[in-house]
Amino acid sequence: MATAKDRAQASAGSGLNDDIGEAKRLELYRTQVVIREAEQRAFDLFLQNLVKGTSHLSLGQEAVAAGFAGAMKPGDLSFCTYRGHAHTLARGVSVEKVLGELMQRDNGLMRGKGGSMHLTSAEHGVMGSYAIIGAHLPIACGAAWRAQYKGAKDVSVCFFGDGTTNIGAFHEALNFAAVWKLPVIFVCENNLYMEYTPIGDVTAVPHPAGDRAASYGLERVIVDGNDADVVYRTAQAAFDKARAGGGPSLIECLTYRHSGHSRADPAKYRPEGELERWKERDPIKIYKERLKQFGIAENVINDIDTDVKRVVDDATEACKAAPVPPVDILTTDVYADGGWAWRN
């Protein structure tokens, strides 16, 4: 999908300078590994029939979540899709709470009431995961409008896929955000597919987000979504712009999902070799190399890997041990009074 020029533009920001610094780089690495390990575990648990319902993994797309979360300040808000585990984890939500929700246990983020597609952790700024394509783009506008109105400095970030750019709400939200100059960042994770259909088969332009930015008076920004440094720097610029009152950004991150669309999908529709080519550009592999190039010791990296594995193992055990939700929560929190009474 990406032209040679895009690729060049996409990797331009990944030189070996040190504006990012070691601490942030280790954070970005760790975030990616947390996502990788937790998602992989979710997949294993699904095979054991312990993850219920559906589940949409971000294996291979970790750099986008890590790069953006790394650039966020406390108070910034994330709006995610059903493919939101990565972004939820990246904001610091515990693996246990995420896996617990996927396993529909009482220790889950929403005690099993929402499920895998609706991860929410308001205390971490994760203002919901939305399962109707496009719906959360206007909602993120609203959160950004509140910040603008209140003179607050937080920014709302809305993550979605390439396929989402073809639905009406995308268009309405982008225009609305641009006209009102809202502090909102729209992040399109272009992983080349909607569910099973290649995005190029159903989209009038090669870059579903980037090639449409001009429709909203916005800059065309298309970056390598598998390089967390590139994503991080791009995100920083967009946050700076938003906080300075410069309005919205639309950022297309080129990436790829290693697994199928959802747990039900063996992803047979991929052309041969495509997955392998993208695995060569695995974001975690890239980033491990980067750390080494910056002289970070192998054992520091290994310690992170080991620690994350332990965290995920512990979370898994905790979830397996956790009870299922009690049935009395079935009718709580429909209304603000805590109940569900539609009549007296």
Add this chain to the structure above:
Amino acid sequence: MATAKDRAQASAGSGLNDDIGEAKRLELYRTQVVIREAEQRAFDLFLQNLVKGTSHLSLGQEAVAAGFAGAMKPGDLSFCTYRGHAHTLARGVSVEKVLGELMQRDNGLMRGKGGSMHLTSAEHGVMGSYAIIGAHLPIACGAAWRAQYKGAKDVSVCFFGDGTTNIGAFHEALNFAAVWKLPVIFVCENNLYMEYTPIGDVTAVPHPAGDRAASYGLERVIVDGNDADVVYRTAQAAFDKARAGGGPSLIECLTYRHSGHSRADPAKYRPEGELERWKERDPIKIYKERLKQFGIAENVINDIDTDVKRVVDDATEACKAAPVPPVDILTTDVYADGGWAWRN
């Protein structure tokens, strides 16, 4: 709204060549006068409380309707909005049937069941007028899909306003039409306002349609919508492209409505002098000049004017004399069996 460059581009097609020819020019003129007189009459009848409900006039926008209808072949299909009287008349529907519908009489196009916002004359290719903003753009795609599937050569034309470009259905339809390469022409009549709000206040780009064509891989086409020759030539090119399998076009016609948005609107929101400036570019004035420049005799023009006035007068009398619809049609044509039975 229009830049100097757009204006130049817009008027580039209006030189004094004669590719159009006298017969077509007289037709284009007559169509515009029919619209002008019928719409003006509708307004007068509204003041007499004889036009019921709402009513959205195209006074000042006649050249768009005339230019497109002039380029259509029998079998081509028109999809209109609530502001659809002009396009309906331009396809040859009788003034009586249009005024009858506005007056909600039994001689109206739909015997008063649809009303002013839903003019339909399938036998003339007017496949409905739609009052929910944006709804008919996807519908026009469907008609064009049928033509493509059947190998028919007809083209579907969808008329809408500047404000309509900000709704989701616009975006979905344009992408869909482009991906499927459908023989459909999207005509945006940019009259500078949605209802009462200037389009510039609510749109991220100066040209709500033209500046978005690239989002769908389409050419940016912005033309003078007050010059019927320019519109006609632009339309012809788009029809040729569509019939040749070249896919959709998106055409922005710059124009202005002389009256308020609807019958209830005195249009006080206009900046002083704006209406006057546009009236200098009145499409009928422009076209009368054009005819004279081409050496068409004053009396030929006057005969058309007189004849149209007579047609409109006769139609008015016929409508005044027409009965109101019989109450038994209240429950007809809900379903294809002619009735409305939802139960046995």
Add this chain to the structure above:
Amino acid sequence: MAELTYRDAVIRGIAQEMERDPDVVFLGEDVAKAGGVFKATVGLFEQFGPLRVRDTPISEQAIMGAAMGAAMTGLKPIAEIMFSDFFAVCFDYIANEFPKSRYMSNGQLKCPLVVRTGNGAGSRFGAQHSQSVENWCMMIPGLKVVAPSSPRDVIGLLAAAVRDPDPVIFFEHKSLYATKGEVPDGEIVDQLGTAKILRPGTDATILALALMVPRALAAAEKLQAEHGINAEVVDVRSLVPLDTQTILGSVARTHRLFTVEENPRLCGWGAEIVSIVADEAFYDLDGPPVRITTPHIPLPAADNLEDIVLPTVDRIVETVRRSLGS
């Protein structure tokens, strides 16, 4: 006390809440500088300024989504959808987003907003601008739904809606905008979920909503005067929460139930209420509960057709009289 139109009551109601709470903001199409297509928001832009009263593009999904995002994060937005028929272009917010986010998040998210809209027939606007769609909202778990019939109720219920911590759909009836009523001075705050017995009676309960309320009242007078039938008229006012106590109480006294619904027949609000009464007060009923509705058809534009399609005073009178066998 002052006599106010329903239209002006909308203005006063919004202004009352915006004066009280700076977090109340208002957005919609042509609502600010132009004062709204029904002139029901005139002066708000001037009074509260361009940051609080905002014109939007023709983007109903953006309007609803923006209201929701703002509500989730601390504002109390009032969003206008010009005609309730347009709920269909932003129905995802009404059906899937507003009402479910609190539940799905196990109480982490909130959605305190009001959607105001012009509902109902009578203006000869035809099938796409005249619908009564209160049942589109009543059927969605998690919403609250109100529809005032008088200027006073407009102010009081709007205030209650704005102060409510849940999403409230507020139906204004287009054909009531020009009607007048007495309104007390000072702040008015009513309560959601409360029906009102507007005319006590003993022989039959007539439930009505919005534009149907004055018709039900007129019918009751006629029933009394011409047929000696003493009907109780209840203005349902709030579909969710539903004041079943008042309704069941009335039926327990009158033993007969009639609903007067502007919505088309199938799955109208009256069906729900009849099903509640038939289940819980079956033995109170002395005869069949009867629904008087708009027939299940799209609405015609022509005035003479539109005039007979909604329940009329005469149709109400005839139906009740015949059913009571007088």
Add this chain to the structure above:
Amino acid sequence: MAELTYRDAVIRGIAQEMERDPDVVFLGEDVAKAGGVFKATVGLFEQFGPLRVRDTPISEQAIMGAAMGAAMTGLKPIAEIMFSDFFAVCFDYIANEFPKSRYMSNGQLKCPLVVRTGNGAGSRFGAQHSQSVENWCMMIPGLKVVAPSSPRDVIGLLAAAVRDPDPVIFFEHKSLYATKGEVPDGEIVDQLGTAKILRPGTDATILALALMVPRALAAAEKLQAEHGINAEVVDVRSLVPLDTQTILGSVARTHRLFTVEENPRLCGWGAEIVSIVADEAFYDLDGPPVRITTPHIPLPAADNLEDIVLPTVDRIVETVRRSLGS
């Protein structure tokens, strides 16, 4: 005769109609090359080719609009909306366009199309992918609405829907896709607007739809075996047109009515039917008509919660038993 899954019946039903009529075309998201997310359209792309079986962008409004425009001008489109919850993003077509164009045009326009969709709960998908939204459509004048419960009915009613000259909303139940049933060989064409008495009985009428049908049948067996109650089970099948004759006839024999609805309580299809029966067959009823529905809440994801939220066999049994006082 062959045993077929409900899923394979969808494929066979579509294929039967596409073979018969070259004007039948099919579009939706991921339906062609991938065979649909529920694998309910596998093989159609291969059989009928890329001109008749088409993948679309994620643009539900474009899908619905395109189907309508094609239907108006001579094709007979079948459009898939993947999950019925997504009706909310294209509701304008369902509520305002398909069902009104014939009426508004005084019969000049037609709209012979079918919208197929995956409806209902049971997959632990949570609140936005599990809804039963048949009442969203039943309430709109001008639509026809069907919901088959068996593979045989899938084929027969789909054929009837495709051949019908009006817009038909066709609800497939996600939790039935894997179920099996006997299906005769050869062409199957059923009739819209016909309910089916699946189990004759004398003591109570139980109405059910789609996934609730097997539960109602199981409940009836249990009522018979454990409580000596002989219930009649009617598969409503078609909400519009509604087979009120069969329903009223059954109630006239059994004198008691129960509805088993998957849709959340308020304004569900059962409310409408109860209101019809309560009005027209009031004196046939020996006791209150009772609705057994999903509670009026968004749906939870967790399996243990989802398992108890829909009407269960036990809840049906208990409700009927208690209401009949056995």
